[in-house]
Amino acid sequence: MSLKLYELVGTDAARPFSPYCWRTRMALAHKGLSAETLPWRFTEKSAIAPHGSERVPVLLHHDKPVADSWIIANYLEVNFPDRPSLFGGEGGRAMARMINAWGDIAIVGGLSPLVIADIPNNLGEVDAAYFRKSREARFGKSLEEVQASRDTGIVAFRKSLEIMRQTFKTQPFLGGEAPNYADYIVFGGFQWARVVSPFKLLETDDPIYAWREKLLDAFEGMARKSPGHEV
Amino acid sequence: MSLKLYELVGTDAARPFSPYCWRTRMALAHKGLSAETLPWRFTEKSAIAPHGSERVPVLLHHDKPVADSWIIANYLEVNFPDRPSLFGGEGGRAMARMINAWGDIAIVGGLSPLVIADIPNNLGEVDAAYFRKSREARFGKSLEEVQASRDTGIVAFRKSLEIMRQTFKTQPFLGGEAPNYADYIVFGGFQWARVVSPFKLLETDDPIYAWREKLLDAFEGMARKSPGHEV
Structure with a gap:
């Protein structure tokens, strides 16, 4: 195909x-x-x-x-209905909609001020200038100013993930016994941060760290093999 | 049965x-x-x-x-597998687990400081004394002090519901076209607040207000008929 x-x-x-x-x-x-x-x-x-x-x-x-x-x-x-389901049924598809919004706001929105000034390092000159100008206009300050408080910001970010820890008390993935699209919504943000920034996001004894490891290993290590920083 | x-x-x-x-x-x-x-x-x-x-x-x-x-x-x-499903399949059951944690932390935890000093008004003398003592120990201050800043706290609470508004852009309920347990998780918190406190939680033009109205009307108005305050 x-x-x-x-x-x-x-x-x-x-x-x-x-x-x-x-x-x-x-x-x-x-x-x-x-x-x-x-x-x-x-x-x-x-x-x-x-x-x-x-x-x-x-x-x-x-x-x-x-x-x-x-x-x-x-x-x-x-x-592709004959392939493994991303949602595990119509109820999962519906509930993933709010998890998608949480991924946008809490994960991408929460990670952004922690890694944003590292992003231009990954870009060519023209793209870096575009990125800086458009994002600095959005934040109303320089990327470095946005990121300056990340050593305290990381504490609030980790706290905001508590609903994941509560979930992992009774099941290994957001999708249940195996990962599904609910996990990929959230993992996408962590992988983004891993690729663009060396900033440490999770303590190694955090259940979310173990979950992220499993997703880095999924599909024969697809995400881990993609160039990125040690996490 | x-x-x-x-x-x-x-x-x-x-x-x-x-x-x-x-x-x-x-x-x-x-x-x-x-x-x-x-x-x-x-x-x-x-x-x-x-x-x-x-x-x-x-x-x-x-x-x-x-x-x-x-x-x-x-x-x-x-x-009761032959009755209408609460989760809409195994994927929904799994994803509802994190929505349940969000309901505990963002909804019940978020509403608590907004209504908690109103709760003893609903209790008999012995229960009111127990409730005040145990909750004041937990917060480290009086219920009235916890609730004193609710006029500003409500702003942050409403903002924390943004993932619901994003969801309602494309579907009427957290469970999709009809409510399911994902909706009841969140609604339980709103109904709790409605029963114990007259404090206004939602603006009438908030999509979450319209959603709550539909759940108050569900099952022949079961929740609306239960004694509570105007919301």
């Missing part, structure tokens, strides 16, 4: 780092699907504009574009 | 108010089950001790005790 995936990269085309693209990468692997990667950089808006999107991931399935990680996950579930 | 439910009440035995008991009440109604209510008060530990629990809800099914709202929900799903 023909599947191609536009994925965000920087100077190293083999180092995809978007949290949303990693949700899709893990979802494809869960379905046993492989997609040709189409490296895409922040300033290459014109490359995906014909596919009706300003952001990645964009999946091309027989050249039909599907944009947005949540919509892609639903598309894969509907169009 | 024989189902009995120990439910937390105060001076008014017809006014159950525990957020966890309301999760169970809604779950029973979802399954089309009715349970005889056994009113229980904070200081009546000896009444439920023989059932192996120090807290309510405790469900008795043919006199077999099942304690803890999460465990009860799972018990109902397994033992």
Whole structure:
């Protein structure tokens, strides 16, 4: 089958780092699907504009574009029903919607001020300038100022993950006995941080650390083999 | 079938108010089950001790005790499989586990400082003294001091619900097109607050307000008919 995936990269085309693209990468692997990667950089808006999107991931399935990680996950579930389920039924699909929002706000939003000033190090000159200008406008201060308080910010971030620890008291994955899309939603954020920043996010005795290890090892170590920092 | 439910009440035995008991009440109604209510008060530990629990809800099914709202929900799903599903499949059951933790921490934990000093008004003298003493020890200050900043605390609480608003952009309930246990987890907290306190939690133009209205109307208005304040 023909599947191609536009994925965000920087100077190293083999180092995809978007949290949303990693949700899709893990979802494809869960379905046993492989997609040709189409490296895409922040300033290459014109490359995906014909596919009706300003952001990645964009999946091309027989050249039909599907944009947005949540919509892609639903598309894969509907169009590859004989492959392992991403949601474990209609109730899981529905509940994953709020977990997706939690992943956006608590995980990506929570990690952002901890790693954001490290991101330009991974980008070429034009992309780094674009990234800095657009994000500094959004935060109203320099990336370095945003990140300056990360040694205290990390404490609040770790506390915000308490609902994961409570869950891991009775099951090993957010998806139950095995990982599913609920796990990939959250893991995408951790993998993003691992790729762009050496900042230590989790204590090794945190149950979330053990969970992340298992996802780094999943699919023959796909995420761990992708270039990144020690975590 | 024989189902009995120990439910937390105060001076008014017809006014159950525990957020966890309301999760169970809604779950029973979802399954089309009715349970005889056994009113229980904070200081009546000896009444439920023989059932192996120090807290309510405790469900008795043919006199077999099942304690803890999460465990009860799972018990109902397994033992009444021909009734409407609470989770919509195994994936939903698994994902509801983290939503349950979010309900405990963000909803019950978030609402607590907003309504806690109003709770003794609903209790008899002995229970009010027990409640005040045990909760003030936990917070390290008086209930009135905890609640004193609720006019600013409500702003942070409303913000913490953003993941629900994001969800309601694409589906009417946390459980999808119809409510399921994910909704009851969260609604239990709102119903608790509605019963014990007149404090206004939601703006009427908040999508979460509309969602709460629908759950107050569910099961022939079961939650709305239960004594409480205008919300």
